[in-house]
Amino acid sequence: MKHKGTVNSEKERISVATFFNPKFEVEFLPATTILNPQTPPLFKRVTxxxxxxxAKSRKLDGKSLLGILKINRNPTK
Incomplete structure (x- = not known):
């Protein structure tokens, strides 16, 4: 899986791996407090x-699993 990050030459970046085990019916979605017409959700809601x-059914083709969840706001591309 590829890992992408933004480089900031002025601040140190720290990554922390976090593992948890939510129930199957738990739905992941963006925090509603940050959504508005200027900042719509970027990803679909998913359980x-x-x-x-x-994740288990995908082939290892180097593409991000999150790519399939991304909302396409410009359908011509």
């Missing part, structure tokens, strides 16, 4: 079960 099933 843990759907995400895990999709």
């Amino acid at each position: 843990t079960e759907t995400f895990l099933k999709e």
Whole structure:
């Protein structure tokens, strides 16, 4: 899986791996407090079960699993 990050030459960046085990019916979605017409959601809502099933069924083609969850705001591309 590729890891992408933004480089900031003025601040140190720290990554922390976090592992948890939510129930299958838990739905992941953006915090509603940050959504508005100027900042719409970038990704589809998804349950843990759907995400895990999709992750296990994908072939290792170097593409991000999050790519399939991204909302396409410009359908011509």
